[in-house]
Amino acid sequence: MAILVIAEHDGKQLKPGTTNTVTAAAKIGGDITVLVAGTGCAEAAQVAAKIAGVQKVLLADSAQYAGGAAENLAALVQGIAAQYSHILAPATGYGKNFMPRLAALLDVQQISDISAVVSPDTFVRPIYAGNAMATVQSVDKVKVITVRATGFDAAGEGGSAVVENLAAGADTGLTTFKSQELSKSDRPELTAARIIVSGGRGMGSGDNFKILEALADKLGAAVGASRAAVDSGFVPNDYQVGQTGKIVAPELYIAVGISGAIQHLAGMKDSKVIIAINKDPEAPIFAVADYWLVEDLFKAVPEFTAAL
């Protein structure tokens, strides 16, 4: 079997989900090739070549892949798809955008967001916001799969794959990339952080998030949020954790002023240790918490920061 893993990167570094996707590929079993497609991404290809277990890296460096344009990426991978039994990408905003497009071009039913590999054609994936786990078997010739990073460990370093250039495919010209506005932060990325401090509607305002940031900085943690906090304009959309936001599983998840709606739990309930601070003794978040504290967050959070 030959497996193609499509890397997510920023030109220089790989994004966190990529190495987990390589681990999923290794569980399927077979030769692993990583495709690095983008604009000015030769450095990322060198990083990919060092992932343990990777035999080959394909580098497609061309202007039409800026921003991960789905139309052009899907066309590129379609051109080489016949060589592979499985095509995998992380189930992030990046992978979710172009992988279904690729699958449809190949007349394949994609398998989204797998959290476990049972056999080369059978996989486990969460449905209904993680309230049920489905084991599904694919009858398609090529398996097009997106991988939930939290289901697989990150592959380590130690590989020495060859990097080959892959000629760019056609530019479909269907979309024009204008700009990306990326939130800047010195804190770790949500999906890569060892500790996450998340705030909900209970924070009351964007300004009040400062007390969470102070705690996060003491812990070296990333800051996340519930949808209610994002919708209320307290923090940007890319902070959202949940069914329709980011899926995270850090070693420690600290939920502050978050009630624990099913859709929020869907994004964090696989964290190793969960703590919750909420003034409502009945808050559903307590059902998934390892330790919980019934207290006003404006008292508890500064105390917590001071105690570290």
Next chain:
Amino acid sequence: MKVLVTVKRVIDPYVKVRVKSDGSGVETANVKMAMNPFCEIAVEQAVRMKEAGTVTEIVVLSIGTTQSQETLRTAMAMGADRGILVEVAGEVQPLAVAKVVKAIVDKEQPGLVIMGKQAIDDDSNQCGQMTAALLGWPQSAFTSEIAINGASADVTREIDGGLEKLTIKLPAVVTTDLRLNEPRYVTLPNIMKAKKKPLEVLKPEALGVDVAPRLKTLKVEEPAKRSAGVKVADVAELVGKLKNEARVI
């Protein structure tokens, strides 16, 4: 411009889903159903564009059982002009949905297709991107802003690091993110009006589409349960537990 909007009937997002004891799926008998929230946002977007004068007609499409007519009626009560139900009894997977949507697009020739980003039952997040692929159209997935400018549209998409702006040629497929808009509530007079709007029922065979599933569900199980946690009295105890028991800080 004519707009086609897809709407899926799903278990209400606030219902606690239960896995059937025989592992064949989740319990749907006597469970409250609703329009998929992302599809509500899609309908709302089309209605706002019609109110603003950029859209002339809104056609809503659902693929599912006879009961999906209710979902179409809700969309029409929100402001859609007519409905199409493609009637399928069993499970319809995203590739099949995309093929049906393409067949309807070929028939109806809309200038824009608006779909939800994700159905909250299967959580696939595929149909819109697949539809765009089959049509050879551009796509804007996870859209939080859209402005039509003649033959193209300026869109803002939600990406993992923030936002992305693109210009896409029309016709195109757009999928909605939560922050695109806040859907309106339907009013009783509009529900009454919606009952008189046209609703066509078709079969996939009549469209020449094979909707047979490609993924076989072998079993559906409950997720692993977390072991029960403990309540702590104060911050000092919490920090102590994290340091000495959980050893995570």
